[in-house]
Amino acid sequence: MRYSALSIFLNGLFGNRNWAAHWRQPEPKAHYDVIIVGGGGHGLATAYYLSKTFGIRNIAVVEKGYIGSGNVGRNTTIIRSNYLLPGNNPFYEFSMKLWEGLEQDFNFNAMVSQRGVLNLFHSDAQRDAYTRRGNAMRLHGVDAELLDREAVCAMLPFFDYDNARFPIQGGLLQRRGGTVRHDAVAWGYARGADSHGVDILQNCEVTGIRREGGKAVGVETTRGFIGCGKLALAAAGNSSQVVGMAGLKLPIESHVLQAFVSEGLKPFIDSVVTFGAGHFYVSQSDKGGLVFGGDIDGYNSYAQRGNLATVEHVAEAGKAMIPALSRIRVLRSWGGIMDMSMDGSPIIDRVHLDNLYLNAGWCYGGFKATPASGYCFAHLIAKGEPHETAKAFRLDRFQRGYLIDEKGQGAQPNLH
Amino acid sequence: MASRIPCPHCGLRPKEEFTVKGAALQRPEAEAGAQAWHDYVYLRDNPRGAYEEYWHHTSGCRRWLVVARNTVTHEVASCRDAAEVKAVTA
Numbered sequence: 001m002r003y004s005a006l007s008i009f010l011n012g013l014f015g016n017r018n019w020a021a022h023w024r025q026p027e028p029k030a031h032y033d034v035i036i037v038g039g040g041g042h043g044l045a046t047a048y049y050l051s052k053t054f055g056i057r058n059i060a061v062v063e064k065g066y067i068g069s070g071n072v073g074r075n076t077t078i079i080r081s082n083y084l085l086p087g088n089n090p091f092y093e094f095s096m097k098l099w100e101g102l103e104q105d106f107n108f109n110a111m112v113s114q115r116g117v118l119n120l121f122h123s124d125a126q127r128d129a130y131t132r133r134g135n136a137m138r139l140h141g142v143d144a145e146l147l148d149r150e151a152v153c154a155m156l157p158f159f160d161y162d163n164a165r166f167p168i169q170g171g172l173l174q175r176r177g178g179t180v181r182h183d184a185v186a187w188g189y190a191r192g193a194d195s196h197g198v199d200i201l202q203n204c205e206v207t208g209i210r211r212e213g214g215k216a217v218g219v220e221t222t223r224g225f226i227g228c229g230k231l232a233l234a235a236a237g238n239s240s241q242v243v244g245m246a247g248l249k250l251p252i253e254s255h256v257l258q259a260f261v262s263e264g265l266k267p268f269i270d271s272v273v274t275f276g277a278g279h280f281y282v283s284q285s286d287k288g289g290l291v292f293g294g295d296i297d298g299y300n301s302y303a304q305r306g307n308l309a310t311v312e313h314v315a316e317a318g319k320a321m322i323p324a325l326s327r328i329r330v331l332r333s334w335g336g337i338m339d340m341s342m343d344g345s346p347i348i349d350r351v352h353l354d355n356l357y358l359n360a361g362w363c364y365g366g367f368k369a370t371p372a373s374g375y376c377f378a379h380l381i382a383k384g385e386p387h388e389t390a391k392a393f394r395l396d397r398f399q400r401g402y403l404i405d406e407k408g409q410g411a412q413p414n415l416h
Numbered sequence: 417m418a419s420r421i422p423c424p425h426c427g428l429r430p431k432e433e434f435t436v437k438g439a440a441l442q443r444p445e446a447e448a449g450a451q452a453w454h455d456y457v458y459l460r461d462n463p464r465g466a467y468e469e470y471w472h473h474t475s476g477c478r479r480w481l482v483v484a485r486n487t488v489t490h491e492v493a494s495c496r497d498a499a500e501v502k503a504v505t506a
Contacts, residue, residue: 240462251458253438254487299417299436302464302488307417309432342458398458399450411457412438 003107022187023067023194028201031227032060034381035219037206037242038234039063041072041182041367042359044189044200045374046234046381048106051196053375054382059198060228061190062221064205068186071236074304074336075367076259076281076293078272080117080177081142084133087392087404088345089140094389095372096142096176102371108188110180111286116271117177120152120159120321122166126276130172137174145173156273160323166277179272179283179291185370209245209356216246216356232357232381237302237337239360248352250360251342251398253413256301256335257293257364258310262328264288278317289331292318296338296364298414306335338364340413345404348377348386349395357381358395363416418485418492425477425497437470440482440501464488470498 001007001020011018034050036043039061050056079099081092103110121127127146134144148170153161161168190200201223208220209231218227235242237254265288272283282292294314297306311333318325341347341361346369351358359377362369376390386393392404409415420428439460444452464487471483480498485491 238464240460241464249455249459249461251460253460253462254464297417300439300462300467300469300487301417301490303490307419307431399454414436414438 003109022191023200026199026201028060028204028221028223028226029199031218031229032199033058033229034232035059035226035228035230036061036232036234037219038236039067039190039200039202040070040234040236041185041189041370042236042362042373042377043232043234044186044193045370046232046359046377047193047198047200047374048189048196049375049378050382051193051198054378056382057197059193060226061193061198061200062204062206062219062226063200063202064222066202067190067200068183071336071338071366072186072370073183074259074334075182076283076291077179077182077285077367078117078177078281078283079112079180079368080174080272081368082117082119082133082137082144082172082174082177083406084136085404085406086140088406089136089142091372091376091389091393092369093140093142094375095369098371098375099180100176102188106188106192108184108191110184110188112178112180114176114178115283116173116175117274118147118152118155118171118173118271119274120168120171120276122169122277124169127169134172143174143176145175147171147173155271156269158324159321163320166320177272179285182367189370189374206242206245209242211246211353215354230355230357230381232359232377234359234377236339236360236362236366239339239358243351243358243360246351246353246356250347251395252361253300253340254302255296255299255338255340255413256303256306257296257338258306258314258333258335259291259293260311260314260333261285261331262290262292263331265290265328273321275317275321278313278320280314280317280321282318282322290325290328296340296414301335302337304335304337306333338362340364340416342398342411342413343403343405344407344409344416346373346393347395348373348380348390348393350380350384351395363413417490421471421481421483421492422495423473423476423479423481424495425479426473429473429476433473433475434471434481435474437472440468440470440498466493471495
């Protein structure tokens with residue numbers, strides 16, 4: 001069923017009793033051309049573009065929980081393409097362009113809101129670094145504006161501009177950046193993929209990968225064996241476990257990242273703002289809650305919950321930037337498990353088996369990449385060669401010395 | 417992560433006194449070759465369960481420690497001085 005103003009009106013007229021389910025609950029078939037392990041944002045987007053754009057119809061997405069239960073429903077919903085390095089920038093800009101047309105494309109309201117992403121700077125050195133980043137963005141055709149203190153002050157007058165240690169000198173603004181309703185992204189892609197014939201198998205955990213003669217022939221699951229022509233892994237924080245079933249070790253550690261939402265407030269912050277003197281980012285949801293977060297906790301974890309010390313650190317950074325936050329009550333906090341790669345950049349590549357493909361290492365920046373990640377992964381699976389914007393995301397770059405170290409902080413996940 | 421780490425020198429201390437370095441791996445010989453060094457620097461078992469890693473008691477005795485803990489439950493099983501740990505795991 002296609003959504004329109006008329007369909008909403010007519011269904012409202014009949015008490016909203018006649019809406020169909022967004023996607024089917026199929027039984028697993030014995031064999032699929034492509035099996036995608038992981039029904040998160042990236043896995044569902046991959047299935048969507050594989051079926052819609054690349055014309056492969058016999059696809060299953062295998063998800064151990066339910067759709068939207070993982071990181072796609074646990075992030076701070078920010079989209080942006082303000083990247084410096086040539087390996088990253090065109091990819092994230094491709095993602096931004098897909099976001100801009102996404103709702104029309106999959107006929108679902110994902111509440112894409114290009115409210116602007118502003119990165120504050122607090123020193124001359126940081127200003128120079130942001131100038132360089134802004135110039136790199138503009139050279140790649142991405143919008144970027146360097147704002148001085150007065151221009152930031154006109155936008156957001158209630159910040160602590162004269163903080164003794166971290167006075168705000170200005171900011172780098174990407175107006176096309178913003179936020180997207182993250183659950184709707186999962187639902188929209190799931191519904192879109194389902195409408196093109198993709199089987200979404202929920203509560204179906206992969207327990208093994210069956211190999212024969214250098215190929216993956218299928219997956220053992222809690223709902224039985226399912227055969228496949230090609231196997232694509234998009235398991236985010238559990239990538240090491242899933243890839244381990246195929247006998248491969250990854251340059252990835254799993255870490256916990258916490259996020260927070262405050263009680264609902266009247267309109268307060270109408271863009272996404274990041275603090276330059278500490279790791280803190282905040283935006284305001286349409287329900288009024290401030291959605292914010294900071295660094296990963298810094299130790300390996302699969303627990304989906306973090307430590308109070310990090311909560312305190314995030315709160316301190318937030319209050320240093322916006323003193324008015326001191327009286328705001330936090331409504332909820334939660335943790336997600338990040339697949340932290342060793343250079344802070346992702347992997348979209350074919351790995352050691354002929355028909356095995358890997359999409360992992362998104363660190364804590366995977367949400368904004370969802371459309372391009374799905375599109376490029378689908379491109380790789382369908383055509384056997386990488387999409388032009390994702391050529392740098394190879395697994396062997398660590399061996400060859402072609403790391404994509406966006407932050408320049410070295411080969412240790414808890415530094416990114 | 418557990419709230420407290422049993423430092424062999426200082427006793428039970430809040431984990432905020434410590435700094436985590438990462439997996440307690442066997443450092444290869446200097447001449448071990450590019451592959452061995454690649455594996456050491458980049459590849460991780462990243463287990464869901466028991467894990468050994470280096471922690472530094474930054475605000476305490478300033479000794480390097482090997483903490484064995486569980487990455488799912490966050491329980492700390494043991495904590496030894498790194499100098500006393502001969503065979504470390506990946």
